[in-house]
Amino acid sequence: MTSLNYDDIGDIVEIVTSVREESHDVERPLRIIKLDRRQFLKMTGAVGGGLMLSFGASKSMAVTKPGAFQPNGYVKIDDSGIVLYAKNPEIGQGVKTSLPMIVAEELDAAWEDVTVEQSRIDQAAYGMQFAGGSTAIPMNWEALRRAGATARLMLIEAAAKRWNVGSDSLTTERSHVVHTSSGRKASYLELATEAATIPVPSADSVKLKDAKDFQILGKRVTGVDNEALMRGQPLFGIDQTVPGMKYAVYQKCPAIGGKVKSANLDEIKAMPGINDAFVLEGNNNAAELLPGVAIVADNTWAAFQAKRALKIEWEETQASTDSWSHAIEEAERLRHESGPRVVDTGNVDTAFENSVKQASGFYRYAFASHAQLEPQNCTASFTDGKLELWAPTQTPGSAIMSAANVVGIQPTSVTLHQTRCGGGFGRRLYNDFTCEAAAIAKQAGVPVKLQWTREDDMAYDLYRAGGFHQMHGSVDEAGKITGWRDRFITFTNDGNRPVSGGGISRGVFPGGLLENVRVEQSALEWKNRCAAWRAPGSNVFAFVVGSFLHELAHTAGRDHLDVLLEVLGEPRQLGPRGMHTGRAAEVVRVAAKEAGWGRDLGEGRGMGVAFYYSHAGHIAEVAEVSVSEDKKVKVHKVTVAADVGPIVNMSGAENQVQGSVVDGLSTMFNLAVSFENGRVQQRNFDKYSMLRMPSAPEIDVHFVKSDYPPTGLGEPAFPPLAPAVYNAIFEATGHRARTMPISEEGFSLA
Amino acid sequence: MNIKINGETRDLGELDPETPLLWVLRDELNLVGAKYGCGISQCGACTILVDNVAVKSCSYPVASVGEASVTTIEGLADANGELSALQKAWVDLDVAQCGYCQSGQVMAAEALLRSNPNPSDDEIDRAMASNICRCGTYIRIRNAVKTAAGQLATEE
Numbered sequence: 005m006t007s008l009n010y011d012d013i014g015d016i017v018e019i020v021t022s023v024r025e026e027s028h029d030v031e032r033p034l035r036i037i038k039l040d041r042r043q044f045l046k047m048t049g050a051v052g053g054g055l056m057l058s059f060g061a062s063k064s065m066a067v068t069k070p071g072a073f074q075p076n077g078y079v080k081i082d083d084s085g086i087v088l089y090a091k092n093p094e095i096g097q098g099v100k101t102s103l104p105m106i107v108a109e110e111l112d113a114a115w116e117d118v119t120v121e122q123s124r125i126d127q128a129a130y131g132m133q134f135a136g137g138s139t140a141i142p143m144n145w146e147a148l149r150r151a152g153a154t155a156r157l158m159l160i161e162a163a164a165k166r167w168n169v170g171s172d173s174l175t176t177e178r179s180h181v182v183h184t185s186s187g188r189k190a191s192y193l194e195l196a197t198e199a200a201t202i203p204v205p206s207a208d209s210v211k212l213k214d215a216k217d218f219q220i221l222g223k224r225v226t227g228v229d230n231e232a233l234m235r236g237q238p239l240f241g242i243d244q245t246v247p248g249m250k251y252a253v254y255q256k257c258p259a260i261g262g263k264v265k266s267a268n269l270d271e272i273k274a275m276p277g278i279n280d281a282f283v284l285e286g287n288n289n290a291a292e293l294l295p296g297v298a299i300v301a302d303n304t305w306a307a308f309q310a311k312r313a314l315k316i317e318w319e320e321t322q323a324s325t326d327s328w329s330h331a332i333e334e335a336e337r338l339r340h341e342s343g344p345r346v347v348d349t350g351n352v353d354t355a356f357e358n359s360v361k362q363a364s365g366f367y368r369y370a371f372a373s374h375a376q377l378e379p380q381n382c383t384a385s386f387t388d389g390k391l392e393l394w395a396p397t398q399t400p401g402s403a404i405m406s407a408a409n410v411v412g413i414q415p416t417s418v419t420l421h422q423t424r425c426g427g428g429f430g431r432r433l434y435n436d437f438t439c440e441a442a443a444i445a446k447q448a449g450v451p452v453k454l455q456w457t458r459e460d461d462m463a464y465d466l467y468r469a470g471g472f473h474q475m476h477g478s479v480d481e482a483g484k485i486t487g488w489r490d491r492f493i494t495f496t497n498d499g500n501r502p503v504s505g506g507g508i509s510r511g512v513f514p515g516g517l518l519e520n521v522r523v524e525q526s527a528l529e530w531k532n533r534c535a536a537w538r539a540p541g542s543n544v545f546a547f548v549v550g551s552f553l554h555e556l557a558h559t560a561g562r563d564h565l566d567v568l569l570e571v572l573g574e575p576r577q578l579g580p581r582g583m584h585t586g587r588a589a590e591v592v593r594v595a596a597k598e599a600g601w602g603r604d605l606g607e608g609r610g611m612g613v614a615f616y617y618s619h620a621g622h623i624a625e626v627a628e629v630s631v632s633e634d635k636k637v638k639v640h641k642v643t644v645a646a647d648v649g650p651i652v653n654m655s656g657a658e659n660q661v662q663g664s665v666v667d668g669l670s671t672m673f674n675l676a677v678s679f680e681n682g683r684v685q686q687r688n689f690d691k692y693s694m695l696r697m698p699s700a701p702e703i704d705v706h707f708v709k710s711d712y713p714p715t716g717l718g719e720p721a722f723p724p725l726a727p728a729v730y731n732a733i734f735e736a737t738g739h740r741a742r743t744m745p746i747s748e749e750g751f752s753l754a
Numbered sequence: 755m756n757i758k759i760n761g762e763t764r765d766l767g768e769l770d771p772e773t774p775l776l777w778v779l780r781d782e783l784n785l786v787g788a789k790y791g792c793g794i795s796q797c798g799a800c801t802i803l804v805d806n807v808a809v810k811s812c813s814y815p816v817a818s819v820g821e822a823s824v825t826t827i828e829g830l831a832d833a834n835g836e837l838s839a840l841q842k843a844w845v846d847l848d849v850a851q852c853g854y855c856q857s858g859q860v861m862a863a864e865a866l867l868r869s870n871p872n873p874s875d876d877e878i879d880r881a882m883a884s885n886i887c888r889c890g891t892y893i894r895i896r897n898a899v900k901t902a903a904g905q906l907a908t909e910e
Contacts, residue, residue: 096852096889226848233853234841236787236827240854243786251781276770305770305777308793377791377799377854377888426789426854427888458792655848659891663851666890689796689886698879700892 035343035526036499037334071197075158075204077129078107078151081196086113086179089123091144093135093398094229095376095428096663097718098656101228103140103148105653109220110152110213113192114178120228125400125420135398135425136433136536138619138716141652145714153210155199162198163190178219215650224655229424239424241396244383244453250279252444252452253307255314256296256464259682260532262323263295267316272299275313277306280448284440290533292406292439294464300448304455311457324531324682328371331470331528335493339366339474343491343524347510350520355487359478363559367475367548369744370676372468373684374537375692378426379461382441385451386411391418391442396425398432406435407442430536434466459687467677468537469495469506469530471544475552483560485571487520490548495534496527503530505540512541513549513616516578517571517585532679538667539719542618547672547744550614550727555740564731565596565613572615583617587647587710591615591624594645594706599626608632609640612731614724621720622647622708625665627728631736631751638754639669639701639729644721646707649714654707660717661705668725670695673753676745699753757819759783760829771817775809776800778816779826787827787857791886798885801858801865802826808865808884827857830864840864843898851889859885863899872903 072082080087088107094100104120125133132143156176163181164171167188175182179192192199215221232239257263264283272281279300286295297316301307356362383394384407391411397403400420408415425432441454456464474491494506501507508523515521537543557567575586592615596602605611609630616623626643642665651657674693678685686692726744733751734740741749755766757778766782774793779785779802788811791799795810802811803825804818830838837845840860850856859882866873866881873881878899887895900906 094852096850098851224848226845227850227853229853230845230848230850231837233850233856234827234837234844234860235831236785236857238786240789242790245784303773303777303781304790305773305781375888377789377797377852377886379790425852427852429888455790458794659848659851659894662893663890666892667888670890688794689792690794694797694886694888695890695892696886697882697892697896700890700896703893 034496034501036496037338037526037528071200073155073158073196073199075155076151077123077126078148079111079155081155081192081199083193083196085119086117086192087119087121090120091123091130091133092140093133093400093422093425093428094122095135095398095425095432097135097140097660098227098653099135099140100424101225102652102656103144104228105220105225106145106148107152109218110149111156112176112178112219115220115225117179122422125404125422127401133400135428136430138621138719141714141716142620149212150207150210153212154205154207157205157210158199158202159192159195161202162195166190166195166198222651222654225653226655240378240426241383241394241423242378242381242426242455244394244423246383246385246394246451249383249451249453250300250302250448251304251307252298252300252441252448252454253311253457254296254298254440254444254454255311255316256294257318257320257323258463259320259323259325260290260294260464262318262320264297265317265319267297267314269297272310272314275306275310277302278310281310282447284443284447287410291434291436293410293443294436298444298447300444300450300452307455308457326530326532326679326682328470328678329680332368334528335368335472338493338526339472339491343526345522346508346525347515347521347523349510349515352487352489352520352522355520356476356478358480359486360481361559362476362478363555364474364476365552365555365740365742367473367551367742369471369544369547370678370748371470371534372537372671372675373462373465373677373686373692374429374431375462375694376425376427376429376431379458380437380456381454382438383451383453384438384441384445386442386446389413389417391445393418393420393438393442394423395420395438396423396432397435397438398425398428398430399435403435403438406439410439411442411446429538430540431465433536436464458689462677462687462692463684466533466535468543469503469534471495471506473548475548477552477556479556479560483562485518485556485560485567488514488518488522490523492523492525494525494527495530497530497534499529502527503534504536506534507541508545511579511582512545514553514571516582517573531682532684539618539722542616542719542723544744546614546616546618546723547726547730550616550724551730551742554612554727554731554734558734565592565601568592568613568615583622587622587708587712588615588617591622591645591647591708594708595624595626595643598645598704598706599628599641599643601626608736610732610735610737612728612733612735614727614731616720616723618723619720620648620715621717623720623724625724625728627725627732629729629732629736631733632754635751636754637733637751639699641702641704642725642728643704644706646705646717646721647710647712648707648717648720649710649712651707652714657707657717658705661721662703664719664721665703665725666695666700668722669699669701669729669753672726672729672744672746673751674745674747676748695753755816757816757824758822759785759824760826766816769816772815774812775802775814775816775819775824776811779811785826785828789854789857791855796886797855798862799855799858801861801885803861803865806865806868808862827860830860839902840867840898843901847894847898847901849891849894849898851891855885855887859887859895863895863902866899867903872905873899
């Protein structure tokens with residue numbers, strides 16, 4: 005039997021970045037370009053396939069009243085009510101509500117009778133527990149339905165015993181078992197003690213509901229924490245307190261890889277409200293503990309003041325000298341040279357030779373920071389060789405492993421309390437902040453809440469990598485696209501493979517759709533860490549390929565919608581994890597129709613369309629914009645059509661799509677971090693300008709009814725936004741913008 | 755030092771008068787509804803009311819409060835714990851995604867409606883432009899403000 009180990013961050017990142025896409029094995033050919041001229045070119049060995057460790061899951065169960073009915077990790081019923089456990093971290097994607105809805109549906113509980121609690125972290129009971137890759141619904145759909153249905157069956161058996169009737173004469177409705185012929189009725193709460201004595205039936209004896217009988221799934225349900233949020237309850241990591249707790253900050257080298265040479269620790273310790281200040285050496289693992297100076301204080305403000313007063317001399321011989329401007333210069337040179345081919349189908353050279361018209365364009369996108377609104381923090385208590393963490397993490401399992409490693413104890417000696425997360429977007433897949441809190445708590449000998457400042461959060465992010473694409477394509481006499489070449493220049497952290505989210509595989513659009521496709525891939529060496537950022541890879545590739553497809557349609561003198569539908573072609577499934585072109589074409593048609601594609605928009609106004617398949621979601625978006633003389637862009641409306649299978653929570657699903665559109669606009673217009681001498685140039689929201697309410701467009705969301713298995717929605721509505729808007733701007737102005745953020749070409753949001 | 759907050763007077767003891775009100779609320783008074791997001795009045799996650807005016811508590815020294823009354827999200831419900839019209843609208847319309855900014859959003863909206871009970875769309879946009887929602891829930895925030903102001907039916 006294959007067991008799932010969630011203790012290796014590599015496993016999760018793999019799931020997050022490659023879920024349901026084509027295999028990434030093909031992206032290995034890579035030319036590495038050294039940007040740092042201080043050192044000799046050195047190819048490092050493979051660092052993938054991290055050490056696989058397993059750890060004994062905690063046997064501890066939640067405190068349970070005697071007689072409580074708890075058939076599995078998801079359901080607990082006693083005379084005080086029905087509790088459903090949400091297994092995965094809530095980062096704003098809505099799983100604390102949607103996952104228990106699935107259980108409640110099959111349990112046949114009335115939703116208003118249900119209380120939802122965050123589950124403990126327990127691999128034996130729950131399997132992998134993490135937030136990433138839009139996977140919560142597809143990975144848990146079946147198991148959660150069975151968990152609810154199993155509990156329901158046992159409640160029926162309990163009632164059958166009590167009333168001495170056959171269980172097949174019983175039905176359930178709204179948290180009750182009903183014997184229709186006698187009119188008898190008992191609530192689940194009344195039956196809990198007896199149900200607890202019923203043996204758990206085998207999984208295959210449990211019958212699941214027919215979709216037409218769903219009472220909860222597909223409805224609009226408000227988030228289970230919404231009222232607590234409105235009352236200011238302590239839900240988030242930053243809200244946690246433990247007795248005797250102190251407040252900590254941690255200062256690392258502004259250029260990653262630097263070490264502490266000396267620091268004014270005595271001065272700091274003499275400041276009011278300061279308890280302690282010390283150097284941590286780090287453990288040579290940038291994903292765990294970088295070197296730095298820790299300060300422990302009576303309150304957050306004293307800690308922040310002391311952090312400002314720190315004078316640290318850094319030893320920077322191994323530190324980053326990354327320079328974005330230098331990377332741009334290198335890419336400008338490299339775009340004229342061919343690189344190793346990672347995708348090469350048909351014959352691109354022949355296609356170009358035989359073509360009637362060709363087009364080319366050089367696309368560029370900047371690095372971006374996650375900027376989840378709750379800056380990283382973690383509360384840690386280390387006593388008697390045991391570590392307790394309160395952490396807003398997306399990967400609690402690997403947080404436990406890493407923290408255990410850092411403080412030198414067994415993972416079984418670590419307890420992690422999962423908190424709500426103030427945004428994730430991929431940043432909290434990585435547990436450097438939990439490791440720091442653990443190390444500081446151990447050294448200080450008191451429980452601490454470590455708080456990063458916003459400036460820390462932006463300077464020590466694992467960024468969405470920038471990138472460059474020299475595109476070239478051809479069309480024939482009929483205006484059909486015949487050849488497609490993408491000369492891709494990406495980044496590498498390990499000198500061996502592209503950064504996470506920065507590698508193209510053959511599944512990337514239009515791979516599998518056009519006959520002659522070539523992708524070449526080179527990588528610039530880069531020290532600042534890059535990693536998963538909402539819809540990794542897709543979030544930037546969609547911009548490039550969705551825009552260039554429009555360039556080719558324009559070159560052919562054809563309507564973009566016609567060309568897009570022609571490229572998608574006949575309905576078919578492209579590989580086991582690839583898109584279904586029929587589903588793709590359907591969402592394109594629905595979005596176009598609902599947006600009124602083809603109507604006369606008048607001068608200065610344009611409409612653009614884009615489709616992208618990611619995270620198993622088929623999504624098309626149409627943007628309608630007008631652009632003023634001074635390049636102010638008013639986005640009037642974005643129309644979205646999505647096929648993600650059946651919808652679990654209609655309110656949550658719609659919210660994810662609306663939010664993805666806003667996030668997409670925010671990112672394409674303004675979000676960029678740059679680096680000089682290894683240092684991040686943007687450290688707070690004054691230089692990293694997120695979209696605000698006046699720029700939020702009307703968003704019209706349509707879910708295509710679909711009988712395919714349900715898939716996740718935290719990410720796939722993000723990628724199509726940028727190309728749809730870039731294409732609309734071209735239609736409105738005739739200007740082809742090829743830089744993201746588009747503010748770098750002088751455009752701004754009205 | 756004393757401070758009037760949510761209808762009570764609280765004794766703060768000895769305190770650096772320059773401490774931002776946000777950290778007094780969070781660390782000293784255990785009122786954690788107001789959130790830290792940027793520390794430079796950019797994101798609005800820390801928005802609270804001083805008298806009836808929206809204030810970024812991350813950049814507002816506690817000493818500046820003086821005799822004024824501070825209201826935080828914890829003080830919006832009535833004496834029986836019944837949520838205010840704004841809070842109810844936020845729950846009914848399922849505004850939040852991660853929810854981290856929403857306390858600040860509600861307080862910014864509260865300040866708006868106290869000074870202008872029937873704001874136009876433009877007035878809502880302008881008042882709420884001081885607050886960032888990283889998850890992008892602006893459309894629902896706008897609808898929730900309008901619902902609380904009685905401009906939209908409460909049914910979705």
